[in-house]
Amino acid sequence: MTIEISELMDGELDVPASDAIAARVSRDPRSREDWGLYHLIGDTMRHAAFFSPGLASGVSRRLAQEPVVLAPRRNSSLRKTLRWSLSAAASLAAVAVVAWVGLRTPPEPATGQVAAVAPAAPPVQQPAQAMTSAVNDYLVAHQEYSSRFAMQGVAPPVQAVSFPADGSPR
Amino acid sequence: MRLVIAAAAMAFAAVPAFAGEGAARDGMQWLQRIATASRSQDFSGTFLYQQGNRVDTSRITHYVDGSGNELEKLESLDGPEREIIRRNDEVRCYIPGSKLLRVEKRRGRKAFPDLLPEQVGMLSENYDVRLGGIERVAGLECQIVILEPKDDMRYGHTLCADRETGLLVKAVMVDDAGQVVEQFAFTQVAIGGPIEPAQLKPRFAAAPGDWREERLTPPEINDTGWSIGNPPRGFKKVMEMKRPMPGKGLQVTHIVLSDGLVAVSVFIEPLTGDKPPRAGVSRRGSINVFARPVSEHMVTVLGETPVTTVQLIGNSVNHSGK
Numbered sequence: 001m002t003i004e005i006s007e008l009m010d011g012e013l014d015v016p017a018s019d020a021i022a023a024r025v026s027r028d029p030r031s032r033e034d035w036g037l038y039h040l041i042g043d044t045m046r047h048a049a050f051f052s053p054g055l056a057s058g059v060s061r062r063l064a065q066e067p068v069v070l071a072p073r074r075n076s077s078l079r080k081t082l083r084w085s086l087s088a089a090a091s092l093a094a095v096a097v098v099a100w101v102g103l104r105t106p107p108e109p110a111t112g113q114v115a116a117v118a119p120a121a122p123p124v125q126q127p128a129q130a131m132t133s134a135v136n137d138y139l140v141a142h143q144e145y146s147s148r149f150a151m152q153g154v155a156p157p158v159q160a161v162s163f164p165a166d167g168s169p170r
Numbered sequence: 171m172r173l174v175i176a177a178a179a180m181a182f183a184a185v186p187a188f189a190g191e192g193a194a195r196d197g198m199q200w201l202q203r204i205a206t207a208s209r210s211q212d213f214s215g216t217f218l219y220q221q222g223n224r225v226d227t228s229r230i231t232h233y234v235d236g237s238g239n240e241l242e243k244l245e246s247l248d249g250p251e252r253e254i255i256r257r258n259d260e261v262r263c264y265i266p267g268s269k270l271l272r273v274e275k276r277r278g279r280k281a282f283p284d285l286l287p288e289q290v291g292m293l294s295e296n297y298d299v300r301l302g303g304i305e306r307v308a309g310l311e312c313q314i315v316i317l318e319p320k321d322d323m324r325y326g327h328t329l330c331a332d333r334e335t336g337l338l339v340k341a342v343m344v345d346d347a348g349q350v351v352e353q354f355a356f357t358q359v360a361i362g363g364p365i366e367p368a369q370l371k372p373r374f375a376a377a378p379g380d381w382r383e384e385r386l387t388p389p390e391i392n393d394t395g396w397s398i399g400n401p402p403r404g405f406k407k408v409m410e411m412k413r414p415m416p417g418k419g420l421q422v423t424h425i426v427l428s429d430g431l432v433a434v435s436v437f438i439e440p441l442t443g444d445k446p447p448r449a450g451v452s453r454r455g456s457i458n459v460f461a462r463p464v465s466e467h468m469v470t471v472l473g474e475t476p477v478t479t480v481q482l483i484g485n486s487v488n489h490s491g492k
Contacts, residue, residue: 138459139472141437142472145433146435150254150281151219151252
């Protein structure tokens with residue numbers, strides 16, 4: 001919801017989506033509070049590159065370039081995901097982006113209970129990619145000791161589907 | 171009582187400083203005030219944490235009892251429900267989605283708004299500290315304090331603290347290109363209480379028996395046989411241990427370095443042989459990552475610092491024997 005509110009503020013939503021979010025904001029006190037809060041720090045947010053109007057196309061482009069399959073493997077990797085419950089930061093961020101990209105891409109044919117975003121372009125192997133799985137684990141471990149946001153060191157409850165930040169399945 | 175002490179401290183701090191040194195000294199005095207206020211003031215409020223394209227909203231309530239014990243409650247307002255209750259260094263994390271209660275020691279970790287080290291003096295070794303203007307944040311008149319890095323091994327910080335109490339209201343970390351790396355900002359805060367005991371109670375205290383309780387003991391701090399020969403100026407080792415890692419059978423060496431404001435982690439694990447080592451630099455949001463093989467091991471360094479810092483640290487990792 002928070003991301004949707006900031007999109008609404010940045011005028012990045014189409015009319016039906018804007019109406020829906022605006023209705024939720026006006027109905028739900030917490031969303032309303034968020035709405036107010038976001039305006040308060042709006043000046044700073046607008047300076048952050050991530051909230052620039054090019055974000056949507058930027059994310060889509062990155063997704064297209066990377067061999068991203070946003071669905072868990074059916075075998076032991078899912079169990080592994082459940083067991084280790086991933087990084088709060090990385091996985092939540094990725095889930096948020098998936099949800100968010102899902103809002104603005106045409107509906108895909110159903111692929112079971114898990115939404116899959118298929119890469120539009122042939123996968124491009126990034127040199128750093130082989131490191132990503134290890135780095136995700138390291139990120140979690142690092143945040144336990146380093147994050148200045150106390151929530152970040154807390155393992156989140158396991159989500160229905162969770163992805164590491166690079167979007168590769170676990 | 172605390173107000174009286176704070177007023178006395180302020181009066182003392184107002185003694186005119188020597189010309190020239192004055193600005194820096196005022197800056198350091200403000201840092202000291204900020205460091206003290208986050209531990210000694212009663213306050214409750216809502217703050218945002220922004221890192222990259224992610225924003226988290228949390229509610230915090232902080233109370234210091236008559237014996238000087240710090241009590242704090244932190245609640246996540248978006249995403250999965252989480253609640254952290256801290257009494258001094260003991261931290262209890264309630265994760266209702268997993269019906270899990272985790273109890274652990276804080277291990278010297280710093281979290282907003284208590285971001286500054288107890289010895290703020292160490293910060294002047296690595297940062298030029300000066301006062302900025304006055305800004306209004308969360309309805310409060312705030313003093314801006316700027317920490318400009320003295321070298322290119324760390325990012326800069328801008329702090330805004332309530333002029334009256336010294337409580338940190340906003341903190342922004344900015345990279346060398348002027349981009350926000352991460353920021354905290356109270357959007358609403360009430361300082362000075364009164365805090366009702368009920369505000370500090372965990373919502374899930376009366377958890378039924380189906381909750382799991384996990385007690386995490388901090389890993390033993392030990393000599394892992396690895397050392398950082400020549401870390402960048404100001405970075406000191408604050409933690410060294412062998413720890414289990416998710417998805418890895420072997421224990422991994424984890425060394426944490428800090429300059430008092432930001433931390434860099436060094437991970438070292440044996441190369442398994444079936445995968446060729448991948449060296450190089452990558453980036454995860456605001457975190458730079460550097461990896462290189464060192465004597466049959468893979469060294470991975472990561473932190474919220476410029477890429478040169480993680481590279482320099484990675485390149486000065488030595489194996490000094492078992």
